[in-house]
Structure formats: structure tokens, C-alpha cells
Amino acid sequence: MSPTTEAEAALAASPKAPEGKAVATPVKETFALGRSLRVDVGNVERELAALWTRAGGARSGEGGEHGDTQTPVMRAALWTLVLGAHGPASLKHAKGLVDALVTALPARVIVLCQSGDDGVPDGHAEEIQATIETNVLGGAGHARTLYSEEITLTGYGRGEEHFPALVRSLQIPNLPTAIFWIDPQMDDAILEQLLPVGDRLVVDTGRCLSSAELGRLGTLVSLVAGDHEIADLGWMRLATFRSLFAGLFDPPVGSRPLAEATEVRIFHRPDNRASALLLGAWLGSQLGWNEPGLEGTPQSTGPVTFTFQRSGAAPPVRLILSPDQGVCGTSGIVGLTLSAPSGLFELRRTTENHATLRLPIAPERVVKLDSHTDAELCAAALGPQGRDGLFPRVLTLAARLAATLSPSPSSVPAGARPFRSPRRGGR
Amino acid sequence: MKTDESSTSSPAADETWGGENPLRAGIVSERVPEPSTMVIFGASGDLTKRKLLPALYSLTRERFLPSRFAVVGYARRPLDEDAFRADMRAGCDEFARRRPVDDELWNGFARNLFYQPGGYDDPASFTALRKRLEEIEKNLGLPGNRVFYLSTPPSSFATIVRNLGVAGLISEKDAPFSRVIIEKPFGTDLRTARELNKDIHETLREKQIFRIDHYLGKETVQNLLVFRFANGIFEPLWNNRFVSHVQITGAETVGVEGRGGYFEQAGILRDMVQNHLFQVVSLAAMEPPVTFDADAVRDEKLKVLKALRPIPEGEMRHHVVRGQYAAGSVLGKKVPGYREEPGVAPASRTETYVALKFFIDSWRWAGVPFYLRSAKRMPKRVTEIAIHFQEAPDMLFGRQGPAGAPARMRPNVLSIRIQPDEGITLNFGSKLPGPAMAVAPVSMEFRYGTSFGLEPPEAYERLILDCLLGDGTLFTRADEVEASWTWISRIHEHWARETNEPVPTYPAGSWGPVEADKLIASTGHMWRRP
Numbered sequence A: 001m002s003p004t005t006e007a008e009a010a011l012a013a014s015p016k017a018p019e020g021k022a023v024a025t026p027v028k029e030t031f032a033l034g035r036s037l038r039v040d041v042g043n044v045e046r047e048l049a050a051l052w053t054r055a056g057g058a059r060s061g062e063g064g065e066h067g068d069t070q071t072p073v074m075r076a077a078l079w080t081l082v083l084g085a086h087g088p089a090s091l092k093h094a095k096g097l098v099d100a101l102v103t104a105l106p107a108r109v110i111v112l113c114q115s116g117d118d119g120v121p122d123g124h125a126e127e128i129q130a131t132i133e134t135n136v137l138g139g140a141g142h143a144r145t146l147y148s149e150e151i152t153l154t155g156y157g158r159g160e161e162h163f164p165a166l167v168r169s170l171q172i173p174n175l176p177t178a179i180f181w182i183d184p185q186m187d188d189a190i191l192e193q194l195l196p197v198g199d200r201l202v203v204d205t206g207r208c209l210s211s212a213e214l215g216r217l218g219t220l221v222s223l224v225a226g227d228h229e230i231a232d233l234g235w236m237r238l239a240t241f242r243s244l245f246a247g248l249f250d251p252p253v254g255s256r257p258l259a260e261a262t263e264v265r266i267f268h269r270p271d272n273r274a275s276a277l278l279l280g281a282w283l284g285s286q287l288g289w290n291e292p293g294l295e296g297t298p299q300s301t302g303p304v305t306f307t308f309q310r311s312g313a314a315p316p317v318r319l320i321l322s323p324d325q326g327v328c329g330t331s332g333i334v335g336l337t338l339s340a341p342s343g344l345f346e347l348r349r350t351t352e353n354h355a356t357l358r359l360p361i362a363p364e365r366v367v368k369l370d371s372h373t374d375a376e377l378c379a380a381a382l383g384p385q386g387r388d389g390l391f392p393r394v395l396t397l398a399a400r401l402a403a404t405l406s407p408s409p410s411s412v413p414a415g416a417r418p419f420r421s422p423r424r425g426g427r
Numbered sequence B: 001m002k003t004d005e006s007s008t009s010s011p012a013a014d015e016t017w018g019g020e021n022p023l024r025a026g027i028v029s030e031r032v033p034e035p036s037t038m039v040i041f042g043a044s045g046d047l048t049k050r051k052l053l054p055a056l057y058s059l060t061r062e063r064f065l066p067s068r069f070a071v072v073g074y075a076r077r078p079l080d081e082d083a084f085r086a087d088m089r090a091g092c093d094e095f096a097r098r099r100p101v102d103d104e105l106w107n108g109f110a111r112n113l114f115y116q117p118g119g120y121d122d123p124a125s126f127t128a129l130r131k132r133l134e135e136i137e138k139n140l141g142l143p144g145n146r147v148f149y150l151s152t153p154p155s156s157f158a159t160i161v162r163n164l165g166v167a168g169l170i171s172e173k174d175a176p177f178s179r180v181i182i183e184k185p186f187g188t189d190l191r192t193a194r195e196l197n198k199d200i201h202e203t204l205r206e207k208q209i210f211r212i213d214h215y216l217g218k219e220t221v222q223n224l225l226v227f228r229f230a231n232g233i234f235e236p237l238w239n240n241r242f243v244s245h246v247q248i249t250g251a252e253t254v255g256v257e258g259r260g261g262y263f264e265q266a267g268i269l270r271d272m273v274q275n276h277l278f279q280v281v282s283l284a285a286m287e288p289p290v291t292f293d294a295d296a297v298r299d300e301k302l303k304v305l306k307a308l309r310p311i312p313e314g315e316m317r318h319h320v321v322r323g324q325y326a327a328g329s330v331l332g333k334k335v336p337g338y339r340e341e342p343g344v345a346p347a348s349r350t351e352t353y354v355a356l357k358f359f360i361d362s363w364r365w366a367g368v369p370f371y372l373r374s375a376k377r378m379p380k381r382v383t384e385i386a387i388h389f390q391e392a393p394d395m396l397f398g399r400q401g402p403a404g405a406p407a408r409m410r411p412n413v414l415s416i417r418i419q420p421d422e423g424i425t426l427n428f429g430s431k432l433p434g435p436a437m438a439v440a441p442v443s444m445e446f447r448y449g450t451s452f453g454l455e456p457p458e459a460y461e462r463l464i465l466d467c468l469l470g471d472g473t474l475f476t477r478a479d480e481v482e483a484s485w486t487w488i489s490r491i492h493e494h495w496a497r498e499t500n501e502p503v504p505t506y507p508a509g510s511w512g513p514v515e516a517d518k519l520i521a522s523t524g525h526m527w528r529r530p
Helices: A006-013 A041-057 A087-102 A157-170 A188-197 A211-224 A233-237 A239-247 A256-260 A273-287 A374-381 A390-405 B046-061 B081-095 B103-111 B123-140 B154-166 B190-201 B219-229 B260-285 B294-306 B313-319 B459-469 B478-497 B514-521
Strands: A037-039 A073-075 A079-086 A107-114 A128-138 A144-155 A177-180 A200-203 A229-232 A263-268 A290-295 A304-309 A317-323 A333-340 A343-351 A354-359 A362-368 B036-041 B069-075 B113-117 B146-150 B178-182 B209-211 B243-251 B320-326 B328-330 B333-335 B353-358 B370-375 B382-389 B413-419 B423-431 B439-447 B505-507
Touching: A037 A041, A041 A128, A041 A144, A041 A157, A079 A087, A079 A188, A087 A107, A087 A144, A087 A374, A107 A157, A128 A157, A144 A157, A157 A188, A177 A188, A188 A211, A200 A211, A200 A374, A211 A229, A211 A273, A211 A390, A229 A233, A229 A390, A233 A239, A233 A273, A233 A374, A233 A390, A239 A273, A239 A333, A239 A343, A239 A354, A256 A333, A263 A273, A273 A304, A273 A317, A273 A333, A273 A390, A290 A390, A304 A390, A362 B103, A362 B123, B036 B046, B036 B123, B036 B459, B046 B069, B046 B081, B046 B103, B046 B459, B069 B123, B081 B103, B081 B113, B103 B113, B113 B123, B123 B154, B146 B154, B146 B459, B154 B178, B154 B190, B178 B459, B190 B478, B209 B478, B219 B260, B219 B413, B243 B260, B260 B294, B260 B353, B260 B370, B260 B382, B260 B478, B294 B478, B313 B320, B313 B353, B313 B478, B320 B478, B320 B514, B353 B514, B370 B514
Parallel strands: A073 A144, A079 A107, A079 A177, A107 A144, A177 A200, A200 A229, A263 A317, B036 B069, B036 B146, B069 B113, B146 B178, B178 B209, B243 B370, B320 B505
Antiparallel strands: A037 A128, A128 A144, A263 A333, A290 A304, A304 A317, A333 A343, A343 A354, A354 A362, B243 B382, B320 B353, B328 B333, B353 B370, B382 B413, B413 B423, B423 B439
């Protein structure tokens, strides 16, 4: 069976190698691997069952890699994952993510692809198309596990309207559902209808290229945070940085330098201002900084300075976001310094995977600063990090800071409309 | 410009700026201990090189250790610091979980790695150690939190702890903290365990003592608790109404590996059963704790150990079988018998195999036999606990057995594999496809290693981290140790009296002596082949 789209063909030709360290390197069978099988939209479940049967009967020479021994295939699934994609490039990214993710996390994956076309193109009679594929994990002498089922639904024209109902019909009963809405171009109207059947929403502030996009995401998160667990890949990319920086103020240093800080400077790559805003908002949120004010008129690419007030007699603190061309890993953050009367506290990335910690009372120290792949972050987003109660509060402040940088309504993407908060548990 | 809203409400904002670090608040999965120093006694030994330093390096790599952290190796052997660092680097190169070792990270780690030579019974050496620690802590900005890891011969444990106290190295306060990790074996019988507890309690509070049993650091052992108490379907079956019997197996393929002298004094009952396997038994048989804190869990484990029914002296041979391996073949290699191993007496009576049948006198387990066996030179390396459920009360399906009696079906067995290939398997009967009503056993298997795609940490990593965090849940408490020795020591005392009783042998590479098969067959059961 041939791949049905160009993107899928490209994907089929590429090996499905795990990308990250958290992803296991299992023995994978060639059975159905890398092949998208076109199926009728109404028969997805039946066609998947047929694939299972084939997998169970696969012997050497028929795609199985277990010699003459027939070993049963068991399904292992921890989640139903729903991913949004917009257009072929976005689909390719989403499918690559899924390929790396599912070896770490057995799941049924439903990829919803908005074709990006206004109408039904030539040769696509249906408004919606479905393809399926399965991946089997096995090892010599071991049982074989069907560790992922991927269902790709591509909508043309008004076909996207069927997505929510199809997702509802394809969810695995009694397993949690996570919705990955990481492409900022995806239609919020679809998300609105999906959220009631989802348990966790995963977004990515790291893909917000403008302050306006960050503000829009902030609005979305503030509306749904009460009813859904929210994970943000951008926030998770900052996790190691935050943890290491926090460690500078462990005993015996203590929190006094934080209370007496006069200036905090965040060095970030020019196109990662959203990450810097999030990091600055975290500090402001945790340290009780109030009444943020913007100094001067911000330039789209230049440094930005905010001034915050603090309670009591403490003097104001300046937060400076400085574009920097240094190495930044995947977070976009190059370094972070805090100036206090007792000295300078600094965390700065020195290479892609290391950073240097400096503080007044101890020699500088090199620490590991891994850059996690998106697949690793997605897997982590389904764990405890995906229930980070701090994130919505921080994003709210970051969105407010972003609003001071791009107050013009015209910067909001065309077609965006107010998002209505859905409630979970719908059918 | 300024906004008109008063900004964030922070938990930190209204608090005084004391020692609490407001940036730590709210960080998910944050298990980073405070800056501290670990002193390893016995630093020139094998355990330090193979396990402890690789674990500390891995913890550093995974950022579970604070960025300010120092390690001081302490041993009798005169050694300069560079040589010690090189030796530890070699250990990490060979044994670290993540290899190759990251040079840049190692260099930073090694700068805070020190060596202090000294005796274990020399108070002046401990005074020198204190001065060295104070100097290191001052230079590295460390607050004085200390963990002392006793990886020495057990005969030195009490002396080291006493000298730590005399030298003023133990803080009675919780901040900065002083904690001591003590390796096994903790005593060789009830009397010596009690004496050791008494000795170290003269210097340390129980809360400061972390008796390590690396089995408790294994993910699957911890998963026993999750499996039992986070799932609603198993616990209702976990009792004498539904469980026929329980089998625990701790099998090794290795022999004494050049440690004949040590093993002659220990035997498999001390080496494996009193500590590792009894911990597994207590976790498998305990009642649900009221909370998941250290003492609540250990209280419940202790109740199991205290409920072990003592074996009457006259009944010992019906409940205990020991054996020694004779020459044989293991994993395709010929191996000598135990008595032919270096350091082993030609007429040795030390057991390399033991099988036990015992009962836990509690409402939950009344009448359920527990069978435990542990041995060296078995056909395969495996540690598992298997819950054998009672058979269906009436056999509707299947062939007729002899003389028209209904054939017996294989009972449902839930086996929890602790090592290797950690996982859980449930066996049940299923109809074979076809017109006949034929039933075949099938196995539903969960494999820990392939289901999550995440590499579990080494047991020592988890346990060292827990100690630094002050969490004693996975360490054994004084009363637990004494309770298990109370039961085990009776067997040793019996063996000491019965010097004329022959010690059965089994060929290396077999599943043990026939006497062990008879022991379990006497109650209508048979050993599982794991």
C-alpha cells in the first residue's frame, strides 16, 4: 500500500529512529512500519483490528522478525493523544514527533491535519481522508507489543468540522486523552469542541513568535486552566534553567539576595522573547514583584526593560530582556544574572549542553544543561510536569508583560475570535 | 509605561526573607537536596568504585544533586587526591549508567572530590577529618550538611559512628543535618544486631540512621506498593480467601566469586534472605499504610515480620531445607562445587541454598503458606514473587483426568519479576479458537523496561538521593532488622545444634536439592519454574 500524501511519502522513506535519550531503542518490526494505509473514514477501527490480526500472525518472511515462532501481540496504551497540524509541513513535524514519542509512550495517536486549502483540491473527492499505521515492538523470545496506532485525519474544506466527532468515536475507553495544540495556526474553534473530551491540553509558548501570540495563548490558558491540566513545552524547556538558578539561593546563601536584587537580566535569542518573558514572569511571580512598568519605547528586536515595585521599603527592581547571539539550546535562553548588594549570581549556557554557575561565595561550577527534544518534552508533558500549577499564574503575568509590548489589537491574528471556555465531560 | 493593575500574589511576597528559597516553591518534581557533603568510609573499596561514585556522578548528571556538593573519600590506604580521582573516573567510565562520561561535567564534579586517609579506630584521624570538612565547606560555600556512608567491614560500623560523635562530626540539629548510611550486613544474628543498634544509638538518633538494602532501591520493589495500593482490583484478592500460596525466589547463577572466606561466615540465609528477600516479603504481605511516609510504611512492614510464625524446634526439617551446590554446569560453563571454591573449608556446612516454608499469622494471611528459596549456582538469575491464586471451584472445561476425575487447570498466577526483565505477568486460561471447548493458559505481560521508554535509575542512585532528602521510607529501621533476625536466628541456632545432620547437595545449574521439592510437595504444591 502506498503512502497517500507527499508528506506521508517523505515520512515513509525516512527511518523512524528515536530522537531523544528518553526514548527507548527497541527492536521494531517492519510490519506496517512507516506505511500509511489509506482507509475509509468510517472503518478506522475495523481496519486497525485487521492490522492487529496481521501482526499477530506475522511470521518470518511475512514481515515479522521472530523466526518461525508465532508470538502473540498485545496492545499497550497509556493515552489517547490528539495532535493538531496545519498543512503538509506542520503534518510532517507532528508525525515526526509522534514517531519519536510513541516508543516512549504507548498510545493511540490521532493526528488532525487541516489541509490549509480553502476548498477540496482536485483528486480529493472526500472532504476528509483517513490513514492508519501501527508499530510493533518486540524482542527475541519476548511477547510483542503493539505500542502505537496512528490515525491521521486530513480535512479538506469543511471536512474539518468532522474532527471533533471522529475523535470522540476513536478515543480508547477509560484512558486519558491529551490534546497537543502546539501549532499556533490551528483553529481554536476545533479546540473548543475537543476540550470537553480531553484531560490535558499541551501548548507550546516556544512557538509564539510575537508578543501578541503569547498574549493570545495566555488568554486561552486562563480560560481553560480551571477545568483542564495544562502543559506548556516552552515552560518545560525552561525547567532546568529555573531549577539551576533557584539552586544558587539554597543555604547558606538563602533568599536575601533575591529580596535585595536591584537588577535581573535575561539574555535570550532575538526570536525567543516569549521565553524570556516567561522566565521573567516566573521571577516576578515568585518574588512578589508588583506593578510592572515598561521603560522607554520597545523595539521589536532590541532590549526591553521593565521596572517592578516591591512591598515595603525595598527599592524597585529592573528586569532587562537582552537579545544575545550566544548558544541557547532549545529554550532560547542564553543566560540569567541577578545583581544584588552581596554580588552577582549568574547562570550562563557555555555550550549546547553545559552551563556555568557563578555566585559570590563559591568557585564557579560547570553543570549539565540538556536540551530536550520535543518528543521528550511531549512525553514529560504527560507526566507530573504536565500538571504544573505554577504555569498558568506565570503565563498570566507573561501575557500582561507581552501586552505592554504589543498593545495594538491589529497584531492579533486575523480571524481570531474570543475563545469560549468549554467544560470537560461532554460527549 | 505602567499598568494599572497591582500585580502578582506570591506566596513568598508576604513572608519574611528567612532561609526559605522562594524560587524553589512550586517547581514540579523537585527533589533536589540542600547543598551538602558526603563522606564515604571505605572509599578505596570495590563498592565505592563500582556503585557509589557512578551513582553520585549519575545524580549530578541528571541534576538531582545540588550544584554545590562535595564528596570526601576516607580510607586507611594512603592515596593522593589525583590518584583517587583517577580511580573514581575509571569506575565511572566502566560502571556509570550513562556512558561515556561527560568530560566537562566530570571535571567540575572531580574538583569537589577529595580524599582523606585515616584509620577507623583512630580519634586523631577523625579530628583531622573534621578540620578538612570545615575547610572544604568554607571554600565551597556549603552549609555543613553531612552524610557519612559506611562502606566498610561491618566490624568497623560501631567504632566509626562512635568516633564521628567524639570528633564533633555529628550535628544533633536537623539543620545542618548529619546522617549515616550503613551498608549490610547489619549484624550476623539477633544478638549482634541488637548490640550494634545499641552502640550507634549512643551517638545517633534513629532518624539519622539509614540502613541500606539496595533491593529497596529497585523500581520494581517500589512498584509493589504502587501495584497493590494504587489499583482497586488486586487488593481485594490479596488475602487467604483467594490466594493459595506465595512463592518467592531469589536465584543467582554466580557462585561465591572469590569471596569464599566471607560466604563461609555468612551463608545464603544471612546474605540474601534476612535482608533482601524478607524486605520483599514484608512489602508484599503488609497492610496498606495510613500514609506514604517513612514510619507509616515501616510500621506496617514491621507487623509482617512480627507476625512470622516461629518454627517449632521439632518441626524445623519440615520447614527449612538447606543445600550446597556440587560441581555442575551453569550457562554453558563447567563450574566447581562449593567445597572446591577457594577459601571454602573442605567439610563446610555453610548453605548456598535455602528453602523455607512459613506462615504469617495475621487475618489476611492465616493459613496461606509462603515458600521462599534463595540460592547460588541456579540455572538462571531471577528474583520474583509469585502469587498463586486458588483454582476455580468447579472445572467445567477441559479433559477428564485419571479415573474420571476432572483435569486440573493451571491456577492463575500473578508474578512480579524484580530482576532481571522487571515486570508483572498474569497467567489465565483462555478458550482456544475452534469448535472444541479447549482451554489453554495464556500470559499477559507487562514489562517495565519497554512500557515507559525511560531508563530507571540504579538502586544506589535512588537510595543516596532519598538519604540526602531525609526520606527513610526505603531504608530499614532498627526494629525491622531485629524482628527479621529474631526469626532467622532460630534457624541458625538449630543448624548449630544439629551438626550431624547432612547438608544436601544439588548440581550447579539445577533448581536445588530434591529435599526442597519434597518440602513444598508435602502441602500439595510445587516450585514454579521462573
